[in-house]
Amino acid sequence: MSQWSPWKRKIAVTGLSGAGKTVFLLSLLQHIELFRPDRLRISPPGAELRGFKELPPSGGGASFPRKALRARLMEENAPMWPEKTRDVHHYSCSFRYTGWTVWEKLKRSLIRIGGLLTLPGIGLSETVDLDFLDFPGERLADVDIARYGDYASWADQILEHWTSYSRTRERLAGYLDLVARDGADEEAILDAYKNALTGMLLDKNQIITPSTFSLGVEDGGVFGKPDVLDRGRRRLAGLAGEEFSPLPRECRGARPDLADAFAQRYRHYREQVVLPLFDSFSECDRIILLLDIPGILSGGVGRLNDAGDLIDNLASVLRPSKWHNFFSGVENIAFVAAKCDLVHNLDHDNLMSLLEDIMRPARNRLPDIGFTPVIVSAWVSSRSLASGDGRRILEGVPLRGNPEMAARTFVVPELPSEWPADWAAEDPAYSYPRLAPGRLANRWQAPAHFGMEKILDFILSARPGTD
Ligand SMILES: Nc1nc2c(ncn2[C@@H]2O[C@H](COP(=O)(O)OP(=O)(O)OP(=O)(O)O)[C@@H](O)[C@H]2O)c(=O)[nH]1
Numbered sequence: 001m002s003q004w005s006p007w008k009r010k011i012a013v014t015g016l017s018g019a020g021k022t023v024f025l026l027s028l029l030q031h032i033e034l035f036r037p038d039r040l041r042i043s044p045p046g047a048e049l050r051g052f053k054e055l056p057p058s059g060g061g062a063s064f065p066r067k068a069l070r071a072r073l074m075e076e077n078a079p080m081w082p083e084k085t086r087d088v089h090h091y092s093c094s095f096r097y098t099g100w101t102v103w104e105k106l107k108r109s110l111i112r113i114g115g116l117l118t119l120p121g122i123g124l125s126e127t128v129d130l131d132f133l134d135f136p137g138e139r140l141a142d143v144d145i146a147r148y149g150d151y152a153s154w155a156d157q158i159l160e161h162w163t164s165y166s167r168t169r170e171r172l173a174g175y176l177d178l179v180a181r182d183g184a185d186e187e188a189i190l191d192a193y194k195n196a197l198t199g200m201l202l203d204k205n206q207i208i209t210p211s212t213f214s215l216g217v218e219d220g221g222v223f224g225k226p227d228v229l230d231r232g233r234r235r236l237a238g239l240a241g242e243e244f245s246p247l248p249r250e251c252r253g254a255r256p257d258l259a260d261a262f263a264q265r266y267r268h269y270r271e272q273v274v275l276p277l278f279d280s281f282s283e284c285d286r287i288i289l290l291l292d293i294p295g296i297l298s299g300g301v302g303r304l305n306d307a308g309d310l311i312d313n314l315a316s317v318l319r320p321s322k323w324h325n326f327f328s329g330v331e332n333i334a335f336v337a338a339k340c341d342l343v344h345n346l347d348h349d350n351l352m353s354l355l356e357d358i359m360r361p362a363r364n365r366l367p368d369i370g371f372t373p374v375i376v377s378a379w380v381s382s383r384s385l386a387s388g389d390g391r392r393i394l395e396g397v398p399l400r401g402n403p404e405m406a407a408r409t410f411v412v413p414e415l416p417s418e419w420p421a422d423w424a425a426e427d428p429a430y431s432y433p434r435l436a437p438g439r440l441a442n443r444w445q446a447p448a449h450f451g452m453e454k455i456l457d458f459i460l461s462a463r464p465g466t467d
């Protein structure tokens, strides 16, 4: 059992699928366990992390498969990135942190612990317990389901989201035509909805909801080639035997029986799949939200719209920590521009501007939560080269079509300081390569990183306003 510690932090690592959550957590744990002050310059100078211990995962869920993931990255000839995550994973650990002064420890001992106030003087221990949560990013697309307890509000909201962008509106047109007609049966309606979702997935949209469509239920199968061929007919829009789709207001009025059936299935889905995850975010003190800005640029403007809407919606379901709820709830969010090794060093300032632009609406919406923007690469797999002519050149090992794992150079786009107005997926002006991971030579090595010390500072910092 974990020893009781006043410095317990629950941390959710969040972000859309492919944002880099699993790689990030794996790297963070290697750096904490194998702490070296010359590799991870945490604050204040001279502070150390010692006595790392893995603890049984809290939360009762599946354990983060750290060893298996690390083994893939140690493969001799071809180290491999983690497979995409299919289930919610927990990881708990503790260590001793030597960076606090007696005065800071005293201040911190006044801060809430699990909803209780401790007395000053108790808990001068420097042991820090961390509980992490990693999950499949597809589930974030259900954020509107978490937000709305009633089916009708969700249906209006999600249809408004999709119809406000021309490409998703086109994808939805067949479905909306069908439900506007009298007499379409339930199966045809669900098939038309799944056909629309298939089109959106092919367009690289990430707000695909219910997320069982792209991911299945627990530890489910991921949408693949056979699903493209049958336009998603065998995928689930909800729970097995209890599927639903968003019916427009007029259709709900004209087909009250169908609307009622969908509303009931919506409620079950919300209770069984969505709320357990989103409630656990609000139980966290800190949220680390990863954004894959090179991936958003490579994916076209639809990806930016999805990421922006998703952050905004996520902000509306997070419960800020306040005195009247005994300081339980979210204290601080780190907005992390992940995979910054894919952006040339010369463009890191612009990367920060793009990050700040995308987080601004959420920051304005949540004045009681601290916001910390950070640029990070959890697993540096390339290096920036000087070109002499302004071109941005990286050196790395291409992920595909490269059995001998030979490094080569890539010209990557010069990052703009503002988001472009409109651009398509794979537009060469905004596309970034996918690289093979830098290999871990052995279990005692931590990967090359950029900026991970800022993450530790963020995790170990006091509540906003108490320093
Ligand atoms: N170059 C580089 N690529 C990275 C880095 N971190 C992640 N990646 C790439 O991003 C991909 C996705 O990373 P994951 O950590 O699996 O993403 P995830 O957010 O856990 O995705 P889901 O499990 O689907 O939710 C990896 O397979 C790598 O190709 C990084 O620091 N540098």
Ligand SMILES: [Mg+2]
Binding pocket: 021, 022, 023, 083, 084, 085, 135, 136, 137
């Ligand atoms: Mg993952």
